[in-house]
Amino acid sequence: MTSHRANAVLEIDLAAIVGNWRSVVARLAPATECAAVVKADAYGLGMREVAPVLAAAGCRLFFVAQIDEAIALRGILPNREIAVLDGFVAAQGPEFQEFHLIPVLNDLGQLAAWRQIDAAARPPAMLHLDTGMSRLGLPAAELARLQTAPALLAGVALRAIMSHLACPDDPAHPLNHVQLTAFRAAVVGLPAAPASLSASSGIFLGRDFHFDLARPGAALYGVNPQPATPSPVAQVLCLKGKILQTREIDTDSTVGYGATYRRERPGRIATVAAGYADGLLRSLGNRGSATIAGRKAPIVGRVSMDLLTLDVTDLDPETTHPGNFVELIGPGHDVDALAAEAGTSGYEMLTALGRRYHRVYRDSAS
Ligand SMILES: *Cc1c(COP(=O)(O)O)cnc(C)c1O
Secondary structure: OOOOOOOEEEEEEHHHHHHHHHHHHHHOOOOOEEOEEOHHHHHOOOHHHHHHHHHHOOOOEEEEOOHHHHHHHHHHOOOOEEEEOOOOOHHHHHHHHHOOOEEEEOOHHHHHHHHOOOHHHOOOEEEEEOOOOOOOOEOHHHHHHHHHOHHHHOOOOEEEEEOOOOOOOOOOOHHHHHHHHHHHHHHHOOOOOOEEOOOHHHHOOOHHHOOOEEOOOHHHHOOOOOOOOOOOOOOOEEEEEEEEEEEEEOOOOEEOHHHOEEOOOOEEEEEEOOOHHHOOOHHHOOOOEEEEOOEEEEEOOOOOOOOEEEEOOOOOHHHOOOOOEEEEEEOOEOHHHHHHHHOOOHHHHHHHOOOOOEEEEEOOOO
16 A cells, blocks of 8 residues: 555555566576666666665675765675775775775776775775777777786775676677677786676676676666667566546646646646656657556656646546556566657666655565
């Protein structure tokens, strides 16, 4: 049961997240380790709730983007490895030591700064090589320098050597194999360490891309890692908004700010208690849809901060009473579908989800 105060409810199925992690593990060779990426508050779904269930399922290594996220995660998971994708600056040394955090070193300057820490009290580190993303990681020239001067790594315990794919959601993209080849060549010249190339989508490119360590994020949270084919992962979300009012409107009435929607015959509009402040992007205006008792209703007019409006003219009025809930994300309309209507990705949709939903965590295991 939802609270009488709940105007919009986000149900998060922790058991499904664990199931998705296990299904990724099952895809990997037995010797390949599977981490979990829980940056950005576990893609908006709640790191505090998600990380412990993944740890209980056997995940030993967690990635976050920022050191603040890592420190928060250390309070949740005292005994798991935590890696920080954003890298390292010298001033953060005491915190990396105190909280036993693994930096992902992204250039030779970060590596040199890391080696300033007393080796006896220094956590392991990861090294990130850029093989074609041109975002983070050692550029090719720095990699070449490192290969000719291995002393630059002296004393550094390498937890992994990693790189990141630019186009793994498009299996036919030539850059996938260009990066694979570059990564294979790069690790040959470096000290032995577990190699890691793939996030969610890369894992689904096949065994060649798995190496020793995989780093899935989005697939755990129900985003389809291979959008051109049916999703291999389970949905984990249900997002519902309450109907606050239902009204009849006449021919030529307009709906919402800017009067961007005009009906040509009389109809019915249902106003729902969720808007762009809740992550239902303005781009859903006159494009998105919701589901009411199994029927689709289009979002008409602009999305406002706290509200959106549905055209429910063709729906059974019994299903559109004030107080009823409509489904914005659910079995018939998953996060990728809503994202497509908004002109964005499931990733952005998830991380945009607002802070004021009544959140309900389900864990069939507990
Ligand atoms: C975000 C991120 C991941 C996880 O990516 P998904 O596509 O969500 O699985 C893995 N590695 C790096 C370097 C990342 O930035």
